[in-house]
Amino acid sequence: MPPNFFPAYSVFLMIMLIPVPRVVCEDNQQIVSCGAQFKCGNMVISYPFWGGSRPHYCGHPGFELTCDGEAPEFTMKEASYRILDINNSSHTLTVARADYWDSYCPPTYVNTTLNESLFSYNATDTEVNLYYDCPDDSQTQTAPSNQFNCTNIIGYYTTLDLNLGVSTESCGVYVTVPIFQSAATALVSGGGTLTLLTEALKGGFGLEWNASNSLCTECVQSGGQCGYTSNQFTCYCRNGNSSSTCRNTRSSSGSNVKKKIIIVGSVLMVLSIMVGCFTIIKCLLPVKTLVFWKKESEDDQNVEEFIRRYGSLAPKRYNYSDIKKMTKSLAYKLGHGGFGSVYKGELSDGRLVAVKVLSELKGNGEEFLNEVASISRTSHVNIVRLIGFCYDGAKRALIYEFMPKGSLDKFISDTDLQLEWKTMYQIAVGIGRGLEYLHRGCHTRILHFDIKPHNILLDEDFCPKIADFGLAKLCQRKESMVSLAHARGTAGYIAPEVFCRNFGGVSHKSDVYSYGMLVLEMLGGRKNRGAACTSDTYFPDWIYKHLEHGEDLILGRVVNQEDEETVRKMILVSLWCIQTNPRDRPSINKVVEMLEGSLQSLEIPPKPFLFSPTKSPQESSTTSLSAP
Template identity: 50%
Template structure:
């Protein structure tokens, strides 16, 4: 017991007395526990209790905190990622729109008409008559105010259509050739896009060569081949800039009322200067079966206007028989490459499975086949230009047979180029034998 008292000289205060007993906590402390008076106990009874854990000391608490922090970080990162994607997407769309508006501003001086979407609906009679459908949109028949029939391609898949639309308008709108389809006008109303072409009543070349019947006379087929070649030669050499089509195939060759061919669909086209011999492309362009080897591997050479020449060669081979209608007459015909079979037949002088009654027609058949084989040489340097192709097609005599592009013994040069001729160039060899 302690006594506390303090009495000054002049003042007297009552003192305060404090009494407590000292509990026996030695056992609790020895066990690392706290000691306290026993609840509801009597006298000075004590009990030992666990030391209370401080917040965050336990492993479970730590795990909970770590999990919470991780979730928070993931949520914040996800939100930032989504916001970044939205921001970049909006920025890209704005840039594309600015680019498109600049293109339209520059395009004002050209001849094509710009239609509103309401005009397009009116021209097509509310999209009444459907002519066809492709990967980028649907084509409808229409009529403009002066009773001129048109074909209207409404672009439905806007994703990726910006470049295609600009390519189409920017290339066809600047040129005019009898063997290139004419662009009457276009629609750029908000995000709605449409292209208005001249209407060609005989549809595409595909319609006639895939039927399995000889629907076009051989003389007409020869003229169609020459017309396509002249159209491509104009694109390669006749314009201020060289235009590479990159998608020559029967579907993209349209026929007018006189069966005059017109090259169409410039969605994959690329412009370059005439002096530029090499074109940079990020991925293969075109349709499988018509794409040149160098599009897949630069080991065959660089991409250039010769890529169109290859596609034209495959087109000619389609015209003379069609791979869909090909029957080699062998048990393993499914394993025989159609162009290689054509080459072997010509080289051996054997009769083709396609029956041609007149000798004149047989000559046309062989001419188209030989020119086609010249065009599909594996290496671009071995293919003729379209000018040389026209000379072969218009020549009176059959062109000489090209080297076999399918021979397994061919080996490319170390610099990646390849030449099948020792001495004279391929153009000289072709032009000197037409």
């Protein structure tokens, strides 16, 4: 037995025997106060909310409300929110930004940021971006319908589906406000008028709260009232307080004393048995087994912490037996990579899925949970949807929606599967929109760091979806640069600054570089790790030489003038994306704007100084873009 056990044993005994203070009077004032109704407007306030006539011990500390007579409000992280509706059965709210209730011109510019340990966003909602202090272009062009004026300050607003071709890069500040998807749809169908914008902001968005919801339900069902004291949930009962339910309380003080004695004795006995058992196990088991035991416990804690943090937003967790069942014991393999293999599966409801079973485990599962966390935050037509995951001991897998056309790489490298330029152009625009959503459309900016054809999946209509978020990094939108402990990505697509900081800081422009190399690969029909047009000519070099001499760019499958303009536009945009200095590259929203704009508005970009790698006749055709 450890030498320090008995002193700890004695301290524990003393702590257990100290009387637990309780504020219990004849009428139990807590249950009376917390049971009284507190009305604000047409809403009745109950746990976890408090304020007004409800004392602080009747609600969770993070849910204090104020009432101005019309609707309750709460403040969190510098922004105030007006509650429009409360649904206690589903633990959901409909809220609207109080500073945007009557106007899209607030006194201060504050982004919507909630405490994610208390609230989670509605996964089906979207958002509107409001830009302020923008340049006035009214003298050179007609003002678009999404332009507004705030006391001589020009502003614009955009959504994921409504841009109207306005450049917002020169604006001084922008604010993101969530709105219902139905309101965003009405904005698009109604032409994006300011009246519809006001209605969308007034309509608010959905939230789900997490404040010991299940404990409160159990407490109310047992006849108690929910509250919060001593930094934990408390159930106020008529004959005393409880940590969960009134069924655990007793009316007589004698029974409470007996119960305490029994509990203390039982705990001491269990502790003695546990110490004895652990000592025996420690002697019998090898050190390696104990280390594995500890690691498994830490891994389980990581998963439980992840599920607790993301609450209802966390994807469904499956056991490995479920994986074997849905894939018919891994019968049909769709593909294989360094991470493991992908198998075709079917859920119990008949939906087809792609199951990525990981074979190489790294660290304590942080990279795996990073991919789950990253993609769980997304909801976009050009982002692959994660249905669930498996974290069962050493068995780990990701369950995605099934993409019948597979990955983009086979439609580039296989001449028998090559697509028309119109389809390739639509795929390039779709990938750009997906990246634009990751960089600007999510509540938290997501940098992918591994954009390449293998990670672009295609549905039955060749709609592209970005996949594989294993190397992604989450960051706040206001962060212009991010820090990386080491380079990440795939050779041929990694931006120069990712592996050498002398080229500049790592940012969302690093994804833009990878996107440009991907589009060049789509154009050249070759992988960017090697030569493209001839055995000794690097494809971007070949393009620049033709552009500099004013020669035509004749690529395969160009059959008409429309194809030629499409190809030339894709070439110019991709060459802007792969500029060596990150500051010379456009942002991804500008890239999409350039792709969808006219060819005449595009200029030929300067030639990056990394071009071109020299090769001897003995060298193979796998010269890297970053080679000296």
